[in-house]
Amino acid sequence: MIVGIPKEMKNNENRVALTPGGAYELVKSGHQVIIEQNAGAASGFADEDYLETGAKILSTSDEIFAQAELIVKVKEPVESEFKKIRPGQTLFTYFHFAADRELTDAMLASGATCIAYETVQKSDRSLPLLTPMSEIAGRTSIQVGAAFLEKPQGGKGILLGGVPGVKPAKVLILGGGIVGTNAAKIAAGMGADVVICDISLPRLRYLEDTLPANVRTLMASEYNIRRELPQVDLVVGAVLVPGGKTPHLLTRSMLSLMEPGTVLVDVAIDQGGTFESSHATTHDEPTYVEEGVIHYCVGNIPGGLPRTSTVALTNATFPYVQALADNGWKKACGVCPELIPGLNMIDGKVTCKNVAAAWNLTYTEPALD
Numbered sequence: 001m002i003v004g005i006p007k008e009m010k011n012n013e014n015r016v017a018l019t020p021g022g023a024y025e026l027v028k029s030g031h032q033v034i035i036e037q038n039a040g041a042a043s044g045f046a047d048e049d050y051l052e053t054g055a056k057i058l059s060t061s062d063e064i065f066a067q068a069e070l071i072v073k074v075k076e077p078v079e080s081e082f083k084k085i086r087p088g089q090t091l092f093t094y095f096h097f098a099a100d101r102e103l104t105d106a107m108l109a110s111g112a113t114c115i116a117y118e119t120v121q122k123s124d125r126s127l128p129l130l131t132p133m134s135e136i137a138g139r140t141s142i143q144v145g146a147a148f149l150e151k152p153q154g155g156k157g158i159l160l161g162g163v164p165g166v167k168p169a170k171v172l173i174l175g176g177g178i179v180g181t182n183a184a185k186i187a188a189g190m191g192a193d194v195v196i197c198d199i200s201l202p203r204l205r206y207l208e209d210t211l212p213a214n215v216r217t218l219m220a221s222e223y224n225i226r227r228e229l230p231q232v233d234l235v236v237g238a239v240l241v242p243g244g245k246t247p248h249l250l251t252r253s254m255l256s257l258m259e260p261g262t263v264l265v266d267v268a269i270d271q272g273g274t275f276e277s278s279h280a281t282t283h284d285e286p287t288y289v290e291e292g293v294i295h296y297c298v299g300n301i302p303g304g305l306p307r308t309s310t311v312a313l314t315n316a317t318f319p320y321v322q323a324l325a326d327n328g329w330k331k332a333c334g335v336c337p338e339l340i341p342g343l344n345m346i347d348g349k350v351t352c353k354n355v356a357a358a359w360n361l362t363y364t365e366p367a368l369d
């Protein structure tokens, strides 16, 4: 199969979808790998590293999209890429369709098969291709939150861990999955006073058992969240309904309950955001202020840390890339059943229930035989 790796187009998206090690394995198993010039440069991989594996370097993404049967990317296609995608082509990348109607319509019109990293799901309901990026985004959310709490950045001027004789900052984490847990670990390690909320009682029990003593758990209800807000310094949004739109746990009317200079980091912005007042921002301009509250809503946080993220992502995606290249998407779903929930669109039809529900579109069961 011809496997194509275009250079990422999103603002400050420095990751690449395949490492030279991955290219080596694909070429070894008889596939042709074509990579856009400089696609790996920001992740520390030179064109020569790919050439040594037997992969080919092409100078434009037009050539990659025109030739490849399987396109492997990191982030969803941007507008300039829409028209390059064609029927019969398989795209394997993050899509987050529920947050983007224009992308949804464009991919339906393309007739391509779209397999979304974020909805590939194992039988234990875990999301193996979201996990590594959620680990990175969760940990980073506290790093950036701490930086924006500094006065010159517009924050309250509070040190996350405090010092002897001065209370630490209070961090509220909404959603206790992978992002939330990783945020809690780092915030706790920095000495903050941490509260983590979830709607799942078993999850809260697990968090209570495994996280340090300066992390307390709380059932995610509007009443409980309202009561926390007047004392918080940093809030992390980390809720997920797989494939669906994120519920707004913090509404616009709740902003006034917080002190000016409080920082909100909405990691879940890629699925619509945990805060009603969130809108997507970029690494170039990561924040904006509404009612005195700093909002950080970068949708590709790991893109800013490509040396760590590319390797972490491809460690997880590569077995599926290999299965798709070896078998084509239909047979690959037999080899790796976790790809089935990843099927978001086939031949212009929506094959993911949550995406169909998000945009009131007709759901079609994917035909696998």
Ligand SMILES: NC(=O)c1ccc[n+]([C@@H]2O[C@H](COP(=O)([O-])OP(=O)(O)OC[C@H]3O[C@@H](n4cnc5c(N)ncnc54)[C@H](O)[C@@H]3O)[C@@H](O)[C@H]2O)c1
Binding pocket: 118, 130, 131, 133, 134, 135, 137, 174, 175, 176, 177, 178, 179, 180, 197, 198, 199, 200, 203, 220, 238, 239, 240, 241, 246, 247, 249, 266, 267, 268, 269, 270, 271, 298, 299, 300, 301, 302
């Ligand atoms: N911005 C970025 O760069 C970036 C990077 C990685 C992940 N993400 C996003 O972060 C979000 C979280 O990802 P994750 O891997 O932690 O997901 P996850 O499935 O591991 O965790 C989500 C948690 O939300 C909880 N939840 C669901 N509905 C809730 C509600 N109404 N109230 C409270 N909790 C609720 C679930 O019980 C679960 O524990 C996703 O939207 C993901 O796409 C963004």
